[in-house]
Amino acid sequence: MPELGIYSLRFALVVAVFGIGVGVYAGRSGQHQWTRVAERSMFTVLAFVSVAMFALFYSLATNNFGLAYVSQHSARTMPLPYRLAALWGGQAGSLLLWLWLLCVYGAAAVWTNRKSSPVLMPWVIATLLLNALFFLVLTNFITDPFERLPPTHVFSDGNGLNPLLQHPMMTIHPVMLYTGFVGFAVPFAFGLAAMITGQLDTAWFRITRRWTLFAWSILGVGLLLGGRWAYEVLGWGGYWAWDPVENAALMPWLAATAYLHSVMVQEKRDMLKTWNLILIGLTYTLCLFGTFLTRSGVVQSVHSFTNSGWFGFVFLAYVAAIAALFFGTLIYRRKELVSPNRLESMVSREAGFLYNNWAFMALLMVVFWGTMLPVFSETFTGWFGDAPQRTTVGPKFFNTMAGPIALFLLFLTGVGPLIAWRRATAASLRKQFLRPATVGLVSGVILTAIFWGSVSIWTLACWTLSAFVVTTVTQEYWSAIHARVTLRGESVFRAFAELMRKNQRRYGGYIVHLGIVLLLVGVSGAAFNQEVLENVKPGESIHLHDYRFHYLTADAIPAQHYGGAQARVALYRGDTPLALMKPEKRMYWLEQQPTSIPAIYSTLQEDLYLVLSAVEADGSATFKIYRNPLVSWIWLGGLVYIIGSILIMWPHTKREPRPA
């Protein structure tokens, strides 16, 4: 079976090379029968890579420890879902997953466009296959998932997945992230094709709009799931640490969010064309760069510490080459991308989108700089200083810098949808913003009166702006629904459905905005975080705020592929019993690694997060308790974000405009 996988990857490589050649030829010559051949190359590559994926899944499921990859990442004691998820638990397998997803997207893009875009498609196929080729070269020659162990090194059991990865999230989070990353390859390919062919109108991003939305929303979900996973398993009470690997996934999302907004300006006013191409080029390049960052060990992170030397170099060279190809073509086409329209006023929706782009770029710069500072500082001081000196920044840097920029974006979230195109007059501003501004101002005053001195000005600004944004969204919905109800006699629900049907991007987008507002409010709750670390004997209690944690017992966990202790703690608020919390300290036998599994009691108001730090030698137990207000709002905001995204993407039978 592994042989099947190996040969499939070899064949896929050959077909990919062929497909690139055919695609380029079809693009240059305009002969459509060769486009057909390129299409079939795409499908063939997908077929072969799928066989390779199946072969690896099979090897994992059947415990084939003769394969190095299976031996390193899987073990007999792991339940089947984790044995399968081990496919993306290591380097070679996760690259194969990336490759497979790229082929799936490629094939889907080809299939849905088989009867349209004849000019763009050959180049789209060539671009996608070029990317696939890189990953095929990696999995064929450099990190082979089907590498066999020498017979003397084969054991009857494997090393198993890191215990922190033996969590249901392991089956979802990495796949979501990759599905998000790889999805951006499609709009990227279309953008590049548009530049190569000179077809620089709106077609290339209208075709790929749903792809981009899908990839963007999945990536967002992946990020949230990552945060949730860290929260549930790592036991430090937090969900985001600005770790390089986290940042690597966030950066493409930031660029993609800017892109999704910026294309609206091109659609409406034929402006920001260069920006849009830059943004999609940046998004995909950052996806590749993020993939590189996570694997190369170039930046130390709690996630990855190995420095695999020249592999990282190869990957970085590839990222640079793709970026050079895209941005080189952009420079070549720069004159044709100049807009016939000018920015008429700094107070207009176009200007708002421009500020939006700038703000996202600033945020991106901050995250990029903070993430790469160790590399830059070491290189810089190595060249110019006495000795290389690595400087790093901690979460405080990112929080301090990102906070104000995020708040500016929050402000734009409220202003943007309401402000007029071209030039906002004083009258239109008054009409649109009187109510939200008043609500915002009043909330600001009240909140400041209550909380001044106990929270920072940024937290107050966050809440005030949130009130402002919520009012703008409510106003938009209310005025539109009210108009339909009074003029057409529709029910509220019918009116809502009609709004969604007629302008799903707008009204779905508002819901996504609401989700982001909830998320930011949830994050702002960290201003009130409390924690306590105490050692107690059975029968004693720990007090935090108005809660009482009554330590009952600690028992041994029933033996399975892990052991350890589980503490039982009764939670009271005053005299009211609320829950029985059971934090664990596990020891995974095979890997000889302990993990903490916290017990979390969540309400809308706050989370109580209980960690069993240790069962001490004298029978007492040390607990770390966090009180994290408003954390549930983050996950709630995420849910609203998903709902909003689905509403935006929902297929409707609409009369599509005739392609030009």
Next chain:
Amino acid sequence: MTKGAQIAVGACAIGLLLSWYAYTNSADATFRYYQTLEELQSVQSGIGGEALRVHGYVANASIERDVAGKQVRFRVQNDPPHAGGPTGSTLAVVYLSLETPDLFKDGAEVVVEGRLERRGAEMLLIADNVMAKCPSKFEAEATTL
């Protein structure tokens, strides 16, 4: 002004604003100097209570959990104890919390953040953060016998 010039001015303005903001807000706690134990020991005279990070390995049998004092004391050394070589000089660390990471044990690879202090003849690292390295997801380890 041409559009190119406008963009350049805008980008510079934003860049300057960000840099100024970063500079005024990055207290010494924000920037950490990452050094290996070897580097640290060779540059000791320059270290005067500033925030730093040190990478090393927990020396065997050096961990003391002081439950009453709510701290953990241990020593770090430059090379992994299981590499079999000589221990070399070690650095004493006091971590002001009982909440050590799960992977923290003898021989664990750690990154310790804190400040150096002189205690008598020795340097002592007062740590406010101890991170034990997660075995890499993408390890290039070979399964050697």
